[in-house]
Amino acid sequence: MRANGNLRAHNIHNLGRPQPTLPCLVTGCIRRFYNRSGRTTHMQSQHPLASEEPDIPSSHHSSSESSSRRSQSSRPGTGHAATSSARMHSRSPTQTSAGDEQLEAPGSRDDQMEFDLPEPDGRGTYHPNINGRICDEHGDDIPPNTPPPPRPSNRGPDNWTPYANRVEFEVADFLYRRNQMSGGDIDFIFNLWAASLAAHGETPPFANHVEMYNVIDSTPLGDVAWQSFSSEYNGALPEGDIPTWMTSEYDVWFRDPRILVHNILSNPDFEGEFDYAPLQEYDTSNGAHRFQDFMSAIFHPFSNFLISHNSQDLIAEDPNTIGSMFVPIILGSDKTTVSVATGHNQYWPVYMSISNIRNNVRRAHRNGVVLLGFLAIPTTDKESAKDAHFRKFRRQLLHSSLAKMLESLKPGMTTPEVVRSPDGHFRRAVYGLGPYIADYPEQALLACIVQNWCPKCTAPADGLDNGTYGRRSRDHTEVLVEEFELGVLWDEYGLVGDIVPFTNYFPRADIHELLSPDILHQLIKGAFKDHIVTWVHKYIKARYSENEANIILDDIDHRIALAPSFAGLRRFPEGRGFKQWTGDDSKALMKVYIPAIEGHVPPEMVLTLQALIDFVYIARRNIIDSNSLNALDDALERFHRHREIFETSGVRPNGFNLPRQHSLIHYHKMIRSFGAPNGLCSSITESKHIKAVKEPWRRSSRFEALNQMLLTNQRLDKLAASRIDFASRGMLTGTCLSYILDKLGLNAPVHNAEAIQVRLEDEPIDIPHLGRNNHVNADLEADADQDAELEGDAVAGPTVIAHVDLAKKSAKRIYADLLADQIGEPELTTHIQQFLHDQLHCSDSNSEASESGAGSSSALPELHEKITLYTSAIATFFAPSDVSGIGGMRYERIRAVDTWRNGPGRYDCVFISTDPTVEGMRGFDIAQVRLFFSFKHNGVHYPCAFVHWFKHVHDSPDENTGMWVVEPETREDGTRFASVIHLDCIFRAAHLMPVFGHEFVPTYLSYTQTLDAFRTYYVNKYIDHQAFEIAW
Template identity: 50%
Template sequence: MDHTFHLHHHQGKLTVILVVSLSLDVSVFFLTVPSEDARHSSVPPAHEVDAEFHGTGKNLFCNYHTGLNAQPCDANGHFLPPSTPPLPLTEQLPDDWSPFRNCTEFETAEFLYSRAQMSAPNINTLLDLWAASLLKHGDMPPFADHKDLYKTIDNIPIGGVNWQSFKIQYSGEKPDILSRIPNTNHYSFLNTHVPSWMSQQFDVWYRNPREVARNILANPDYVNDFDYRPFHEYSVSKEEHHYQDFMSGDWAWKQVDILATDPDTLGATFVPIILGSDKTMVSVGTGNNEYYPLYLSIGNVHNNVRRAHRDALCLVGFLAIPKTTNEHKETEEFCDFRRQIFHSSLAKILETFKKPMSKPEVARFGDGHYRRVLYGLGPYIADYEEQVLLTSIVRNWCPRCLAPRGKLDDDEALCRCEAHREALFKEDTSDVLRRDFGIVGSIVPFTNDFPRADIHQLIAPDILHQIIKGCFKDHLVTWVEKYLHHVHGKREAERRMDDINRRLAAATPFTGLRRFPQGRGFKQWTGDDSKALMKIYLPAIEGHVPTDVIRTFRAFLEFCYLVRRNVIMEDTISQIEDALRRFHHYCSIFLWLGVVPTFSLPRQHSMKHYPDLICLFGAPNGLCSSMMENKHIKAVKQPWRWSNRYNALGQMLVTNQRLDKIAALRVDFAKCGMLNGTCLSDASAALAIELSIPNVQDLIGRFLFEQLHPRDPRDHATIPLHSFPIYDGKISVVNSASSRFYAPSDLSGIGGMRREHIRSCPNWRNAHTRYDCMFINAQPDLEGMRGLQIAHALCFFSFKYKFVLYKCAIVHWFDVIGDTPDEDTGMWVVQPSFDGHSLNILVIHIDTIYHAAHLLPHYGVDFIPRAINFSNSLDKFRAFYVNKFTDHHAFEIAF
């Protein structure tokens, strides 16, 4: 049964028909047309707060907003007395594996479908082999075939939100063609030349986003990473504001200020809805292999949860991608239709949120309590092209402010807002709106249908597309190449680009750092490629470009690393603004030299808004489109590869629903303690061999003397060798050392923990040697590089002496050059250390190792020989930069 409804633009210029199709056991629903003005006016802020001290490692002072205090209630919405315990999260018996018969069945299904992603024929083959092996025992495998496996997964009663669809179609005026009737003098109007897109129906698939949000609220995995109320966080002295997770920002606080004026909302929980969309290609072959996924999260979960693969960012829809012929794709009618179909689709998908945005509904949370919930449309994550579509502006204008597209660096530009937009609609024609304000007047953003929503204020910062891919790769790196061609001519410029590529290829290895064996001369760039290039690019161009270009890159990189921090303080915002000022000052050299005609570039201009956006939404790393890029793989690309490629979308929807069911059931089993000890732990082994290094006994003897006599005041270098202990026992050598440390600003694991390997390997991947460098904690009472030393790891080993196990490393030291970092690059410079004419080598305890260090050669102005590569560059240069841009942890300590 189909229901046809109509949505009409309020200016009458475009009409869109939505034909609702029922599928996947979805009940009938009705589409209502919202009023044009559904907003609430602003009210004075509430000042009443709750105070609490908390924090990790140091005390922080929090002011919690009391307007909506997230008070627990029962299933009917009646508030509970204080300290009432929650109801049990589940009534499930500890041996109830339904719909599976036992743990083995569940883990087999999870492994084959979610982890191994095995195809149906391969599943059948494996189960047949399994059955053959059990035949002599009279037993059978967990499943008969892939159909049995899929049927069992589909019977999981939790986790899946059914998919449904509607059709959307143009219903405006169609062009009529005046045509002569053959053999007569009469004419008639025909529609034979109507563009195909005007009569075509486009499918939009989605699942109820409110049910998806309720599933996130009810997930017990997020209990310890969840904020029930907006808060402002300060240092104990209350002198510095800290911005971290989304609810620590000012936007959520101001939203609750508005909601708290209604007596019916008191005691409720505010749940901001975070949206994001981004087109993605699943292949570069023929056919329509482009998809338009829509994602949803909530602002209450912490940033690290949203960034990690913990299902806090969920797929809720596939938007339509209208296509037409080359003849019509640039016409104003088709462009307006493409914009309107986007906004009408979002309004339709999100309509279930509208009622509980003003009147609370009851939902269960992961801690077991019920609470009354009020939703609100929060930030929208999108790249610039998507932001243009979202805000209905003309390309090359800013979606957040009114700076003219030719003068985006105008500091006097006012912020855009919906009230100003509506006022302009009443006063000016569409031509004036487009020319003077960059507004596409025929389209109204979808937020017009929802209370307290202004799309211009909800545009989120996008570090990946705006900063890393946009400003760095598309602008600065490209400008360097243009500069070389502009100054040196084509042939010399290409020779210098080849040298820069060889420098990039010669960068020493580092854990987690992507290598560029052919330089940057490849076509298919990813976000990870751009992030990796940022870490090693600065020293590679030194000597080929002016000092102001080097300082431009330094300021830009410092801006990037500051805005990507997990916790941003007011002092950090001042540093961000300083880096931004230096960037704009030094990058003007590209304009003076005629390399670029203008700096009025929207992605570069977006950097100016970051200080304000941090105050509104917290640390930008929790709202970056890189999360959607990662989600594309699991939600779009892998399901497409599993499909038979014919009408693939329907198969992809089923795959996503099954994955969600398995993930939800795992959470359900885990909270019942049913999966403890069911997985095999990782196993590791070390190869013990005799160490063969000249003078190793002397080095170990000196090390043992230092361990046994830590307070001996003498200079150990002057103590005779015969005074040292003698060790001639067995030595176990390993090729790497690993450590775990807290690094929340990096894309780390759960809780901000990161595992790092430092390698000392004579045969790395059967091709080259690899000996990493390290920061050594020399003087803990001094900050930054003044308390650290740089060492080159030559060997990791362990041995026992008098029943004590010593874990050590043989290192070659580097000496710091100068008392301050290099003025141009902002990085410290070191050189190999010598003891007379020999390398300064010692044995140290691995407890003194602080962090892996990355050194980049100080290339200077000379071209490097072709024989130098990444495996030998540490032995070929006289000086090196200590790369503070290699990761966030190095940026924090190498200052």
């Protein structure tokens, strides 16, 4: 592609004082030094058995052979962004610009040694050549059963360097990371602390905040220095007034991505959730091909990630890479505004991860996604904003900056380098650019296409959905650029022909292939909220008079507001009539929108929404197999068929041609290329904004805040790295107090280090401690709303069997007959006796005799003991597609209480498992819990629920909404069918939405009355992703 020299980069420098660049000579040690004498002192004290220089085996290939091989496999682009070419590599350690030692792998492997493929572990078939074989620190193969060498940071269980002890570290971590206390307040705390210790001749851990910051800054772990370079316009200047953007310098701050990747790779926290080799996964029950994590997708005929751009040869066919570990680099960028009220405060962060980390960890673990840098945002006045030169400069600056930021990774994309991996072993790593996470406007910038064209295929902007088009590719684009003028490229092919994509400067990188699916912006905010919801409202306004339309829209808002309380549901007390929408708002609206509009719009519109939301929920699954892809295709076909109603009704008279909606046709192929999209969604980067951008900005002085934000991020990374290091050495067991008392040999109170107590309202439950590998899925926390029902959350730790438990705290004890009078359930005692009878005789072989005996009250067991009442129970279940822990577990609180938040009572509904042999809703009944209680009989404890039953109205889901319909089950006299069930019968909470029909809802009705006010209800399978999997 045509390059342009109108942009110049210069003035590379570091943040703060100069960083030490001389590395330790021992492989894996992260210490660096200002001079050789400092390194010598370090070697003598920390590595006395190490030689002064490492042992360097001879290379199997000459440097000329290596150079020739590189020139064939990597074609560097030309133009302004190519600031340096690939380095010449030898077997000896080389010094990078960041001062980090690089170990080169030998050009061929030892033919005498036999190696096994990675153990199958039940997941699938691993790639035979790119299989991540272990090696020694010099890159030489070692037997598969060799134990990993000790880590340089493993200095024993009592070395807290740079902290003096655990108290110092815990104080620094609490004040700086968890509490985010200001420097002045930290000084105040230490002053009080010093005053309390003065009489004992002791001092606090730090004298003031400056000393504490200095100790954090001295941490070698996680230390990746910030660097920057400046860019400016270098083209011809106009006569007369010169726009300020042409004479301004634009700073780009970044950290060495190679060192960041090394830090991620060596993190022991990722062990067990890390793929060392590409694999093909299959469902053992039906043989369906599974696409889950990225590494389970790239070893597939549809994927091009193991293919070289130039020769189309597999990486695995290069003898230099056989046995190596492929490390695809994930990038993501997204502009964010930190404060709308105080003016233009925009930042453009770039995040980085690696594809070897599995999706559940990337969604849950903040240290798996790191801040790479901040792109510059050129600004100008409104008159110059549309100037062609300015727009070209902005595009150039983006691509040149990304190419420069990633420069240190380029040598390792063709020649493997030795790295330490999470299990402690060394492996030869080959890097490659992997998925890029971005919203559509940024995708267009990255792909160098004209806005409103597709970055994945050649469909024109005015015909995105009018046929089948070929895919875009780097080769195809380069041919077009050579053949046609810029105007033809722009008008006929939607290409910006004078900009070189940053990916052209790296091997095996095609920006059109790398752009990943984005559920949040393409599907939820785009196709659902900005498109379909908007069109529904336009239809209503066009179909009815202004007054009638407003009445209908108000009724839809009231219907939305009537959604019963449910764990994690962001309620809309006034409907959806507010201006500023977040991602969580759109997700919440999607959960309740279909029942709210049904009856007010044509069935075809409801069917359109059903198809689209089905598509979203299938795409959002944690594991997608070939059967899921068939269901995805079916949902897409239904969506395209039913959405025609918006064209025929006049809402979209000119058709659709919307890039975000058009992207749905590419999801099938992208899932086969990238794995499940939930591991690459922009909600991950949006959630990272909070910790990496917004909170550091709030902690700054707000004046020229970027440098302060960079320093804050650097300190947070060092604290996180220290915590991981200390935890891996078993130094953070128990509380800080119990640890100190144990060291002093004093009797300490018993502490449960494996659990913490989390209090919801007034009832605590025990949840596994968020320790190592027990992190919470955070991809849905980007725009957390305080109005959401905080009745459920992720459960840390591994996958366990689903279960329901009564709350830890009971409400009161009472005799059953007295309780029956209080709650207006005169048959409660009989129901309990009937339950007890069934429990005692459940194993009787003569079921008929048991049933006949149950009809007589004299045959029922007596109940003399008081029963214990509870206001809630906790359901814990496997829900990996929802907000969950590493093991995919989630909990939710189910309420049965006569007064809720100083108002009316709340009685939640539940799924009751009635036939485990049947899938979907045919195996479940719905009931409303009226009472949680327990009692003992003959020494046996019985946890129970008293429920009112619903029954299925039809034997299949409603055709228009796709949801099952239930109604309260009543006797002939109109009273509700009720019974007592064992708590084990409850699977989890269920959400019901009324079948509103064509009737308008009374304005006085409240959401607290919803479950008692209507004749029939939808079993809302869209309330969360786990419900979608069971309520079909």
